[in-house]
Amino acid sequence: MLDKIRKQFSYFFNKPTHIASLAVLRIAFGSIMLVSTVRFILKGWVTAFYIKPQFHFTFYGFDWVKAPGVIGIWVLFTLLALSAILIIIGLSYRLAITAFFLCFTYVELIDKTTYLNHYYFVSVIAFLLMLVPAHRYFSVDTWRKPSLSVTHVPGWAINIFKLQLVLVYFFAGISKITYDWLIAAMPLKIWLPACSNLPIIGGLITQNWVAYVFSWIGMLFDLLIGFFLLSNKTRRPAYLMVIIFHVVTGWFFKIGMFPYIMIFVTTVFFSAETHLKIIGFFKKLFFITPQVGESQRTFQPTKNISSLISVVLILHFTLQLLLPFRYLLYPGELYWTEEGYRFSWRVMLMEKGGTAFFHVKDPATGRQSEIINSQYLTQFQEAQMATQPDMILQYAHFLAHEYEKKGIKNPIITTNSYVTLNGSGTQLYIDSTVNLATQQETFGHKKWILPFHKKY
Amino acid sequence: MKRKYLYTALIAVSTFILVQSCSKSGGSDKPTDPVVNGFDRKTMLTNISTNIIIPSYTAYQGAVVNLDAAVTAFNTAPDATKLTALQAAFKTAYQLWQSASEFDFGPAEQANLRVNTNTYPTDVNQITSNISSGTYNPALLANLSAKGLPAMDYLLFGTGTDNNAILLQYTTDAQAAKRKTYLATLSTELKTNITTVLTAWNGGYKTTFINADGTDTGSSVGLLINQLVYDYEILKNYEVGIPAGVQSMGTTFPTKVQAYYSKISAQLASLHLQAVQNLYLGKSAQGDGSGLDDYLVQAKAKYTDGSSLNDVIKAQFATATTKVQALTDPLSVQITTNTSVVTAAYTELQKLTVLLKTDLPSSLGVLITFGDNDGD
The missing domain is CATH 1.20.1420.20 (M75 peptidase, HXXE motif)
Known part of the structure; x- marks a missing residue:
């Protein structure tokens, strides 16, 4: 039995597999990232998110990541676009994918206001792409240096992407097995009627039962699709489902590039034969004469590099398996406290909104001021901050600092904040008597988050 | 093996339902029924x-x-x-x-x-x-x-x-x-x-x-709610709060009121609040037409205690109006001589802010900030 598992394991990781899948993934990922970057620039978000704000909400432990200024941020985005092009054509691939990973992750770390699961997903895929020789086939690199060219890679080089995708979908599915999502059909009961202006189906989606159907299909889709994609028998219909599902959600909700990223990246599940056909198609498109009878050359990293990659991958996937469950270490309602919420593939689960009024008090005089948040934050930042305790705390510390500069010693910062979650109606979110200036950010539970009451 | 069939069946059924739900209303020429079609x-x-x-x-x-x-x-x-x-x-x-x-x-x-x-x-x-x-x-x-x-x-x-x-x-x-x-x-x-x-x-x-009858950031409902809230916050902060010293450690700034020299500040604040309320209600010289209140009612939006959100908002408009009407001109003088009346108005305006800025858009799924959302 053990032997059998070991064999399966070895098969999964070591069996030489045609590299075509990896080359297609490289091109697919590079292309969608290029589109994504250009779209981001055209929407004016570089200025709106990274130049205009005077204060940024950094991630815990990443305070050293600073907005690099007007020139710096444009350099980063230029590098992103350039490296995406290099990734597509497979020129200086190792350098390009590393640059892409670093630039992209840096930009994401500047401000958690813009945090989205799919940005995290992009970072993860770019990270994994750094570890594989995706440029050793159908690339400018192999054209310039044919000795680089290989036809096969050990199975792990492709299977790590499948594993990652299965995890993403599966965890997204698990996170939907909740009372709110399945029994109350929230937040779809709020979101779907908001789409009633859509042509053809607009009239239908305002009905309650449709929200239930969508909720249950969404849960089942996420939970199962990864496994259907893995199986040879079900792959084709499953991929069709991937396209339908993502196009429909992309049509309904303002979720940007995410549907297209998933549609592109999940092609990795297809067999090497399919990918060879895709590459054959590209070759025809660019009038490249296909090689006849390529002889098998398998990519074999040196032993040292192999073990290094193994260690990195084991660490990575262990982390991937554990992170979504870290919320269990915190008390209270996860969607309310958001402790352990990020990096867990929890998507579309909340309609959450908030308003937070901050007060600063001079302990020497007892006098108090209310803060006009728009003086310091953009509307986007203010809206995100109001519903996320760690951001509320960061902002409170920022305010304390501002008022210390104005000459008030040890200013007391309190907040009156009201949050609504999935149609609950607003209720007090943060203990308004607590001086947030003296509270420290930790990985521990924030005791000053008031419990969530669902009163009806 | 059995499980595989089950999954295949599930996928087939869900595809069927999805396709059905996408195409069902496609051919119907029935007149639009407001109950069926939502708001x-x-x-x-x-x-x-x-x-x-x-x-x-x-x-x-x-x-x-x-x-x-x-x-x-x-x-x-x-x-x-x-x-x-x-x-x-x-x-x-x-x-x-x-x-x-x-x-x-x-x-x-x-x-x-x-x-x-x-x-x-x-x-x-x-x-x-x-x-x-x-x-x-x-x-x-x-x-x-x-x-x-x-x-x-x-x-x-x-x-x-x-x-x-x-x-x-x-x-x-x-x-x-x-x-x-x-x-x-x-x-x-x-x-x-x-x-x-x-x-x-x-x-x-x-x-x-x-x-532009959608609900995303650039839609008219999105713009309308966004500006309603923005303008309302100007009323709360600049017409009342800042002059009354709410944002300056209690130091009042009577000269910062709107219409300081013509001394009609309180009167204007009342008119402004009335205008915000009318926009919310869809009320005009032509009568009480379709407004955000009707939208909330149709969406069955609830407040924390389970009561109708629209009722709560209307009640808070009434409370805030009473307090704002208690302001007297010249407001700059009242701020100096009777600050508590002004801060009392501010407090009630503040409560309405939460309802308009958070409860209202969140109950309707209306987006008012830019940027993408998490996808699925």
Whole structure:
């Protein structure tokens, strides 16, 4: 039995597999990232998110990541676009994918206001792409240096992407097995009627039962699709489902590039034969004469590099398996406290909104001021901050600092904040008597988050 | 193996339902049933644009045209009667502006109507220097607080202790001629701005507005709620909170009220709150039409205690209105002598902020900030 598992394991990781899948993934990922970057620039978000704000909400432990200024941020985005092009054509691939990973992750770390699961997903895929020789086939690199060219890679080089995708979908599915999502059909009961202006189906989606159907299909889709994609028998219909599902959600909700990223990246599940056909198609498109009878050359990293990659991958996937469950270490309602919420593939689960009024008090005089948040934050930042305790705390510390500069010693910062979650109606979110200036950010539970009451 | 069949069946069923739900209503030619089709946002947008926005702009534009004419008449031969007439025309314009400031999107946003019309407190030094230098650049940022209604408020009511003294500024004063020119420049600019905006609304923008009936960031409902909240916060903060010292460690700033010199601040705040409420209710001279209140009712939006969100919002509008109506003019004096009445109004306005800014859009799934959302 053990032997059998070991064999399966070895098969999964070591069996030489045609590299075509990896080359297609490289091109697919590079292309969608290029589109994504250009779209981001055209929407004016570089200025709106990274130049205009005077204060940024950094991630815990990443305070050293600073907005690099007007020139710096444009350099980063230029590098992103350039490296995406290099990734597509497979020129200086190792350098390009590393640059892409670093630039992209840096930009994401500047401000958690813009945090989205799919940005995290992009970072993860770019990270994994750094570890594989995706440029050793159908690339400018192999054209310039044919000795680089290989036809096969050990199975792990492709299977790590499948594993990652299965995890993403599966965890997204698990996170939907909740009372709110399945029994109350929230937040779809709020979101779907908001789409009633859509042509053809607009009239239908305002009905309650449709929200239930969508909720249950969404849960089942996420939970199962990864496994259907893995199986040879079900792959084709499953991929069709991937396209339908993502196009429909992309049509309904303002979720940007995410549907297209998933549609592109999940092609990795297809067999090497399919990918060879895709590459054959590209070759025809660019009038490249296909090689006849390529002889098998398998990519074999040196032993040292192999073990290094193994260690990195084991660490990575262990982390991937554990992170979504870290919320269990915190008390209270996860969607309310958001402790352990990020990096867990929890998507579309909340309609959450908030308003937070901050007060600063001079302990020497007892006098108090209310803060006009728009003086310091953009509307986007203010809206995100109001519903996320760690951001509320960061902002409170920022305010304390501002008022210390104005000459008030040890200013007391309190907040009156009201949050609504999935149609609950607003209720007090943060203990308004607590001086947030003296509270420290930790990985521990924030005791000053008031419990969530669902009163009806 | 069995499990595989089960999964395949599940996928097949879900595909079927999805395809069904996508295509089902495709061929139906049935008349739109409001109960089945949910809230008809187009009807609301039509009511709001036809009966609220355009009439508000038209009324304000008319008042500004009168104001500009009164300035011309006054400038030609300044006397006490014409000054009184001009002051009255100004007050009317300022009153009507209270119902025209909420719609700072589309044409108004392009013309920067709100800041160009009503940035206060006005900068007396900048005004004085503009008058004496005889040059005025309307595009200059520093001139934002030296123009519009607040600057005219100063010029018509604040340049002397009484009307006799004010009149001298336009007759015998060394700067009289230049002052008259400046006054005329400002009223003309007000007229040009609102005329541009009104023309755009009467042109194609009304149709654009009604047709953008989605709920995402650029949709009309999104813009409307966003600006309703933004304008409401101006009322709360700038007309009441800041002068009452709420944002300055209790130090009051009575001179920062809206319409400080003409002393109609409290009256304007009441009108402004009324305008916000009317927009929420969809209420106009044509009656109580389709508004955000009906939208909330249709969406069965609930407040924390399970009661109807619309009822809670309407009740808070009523409470806030009572408190704002307790404000008396001159508000600047009341702030100094009876601050607690003013801060009490502020407190009730604050409560309404949460309802309008968070409960309202979150119950309707309306997006008011930019950026993508998490996808699935």
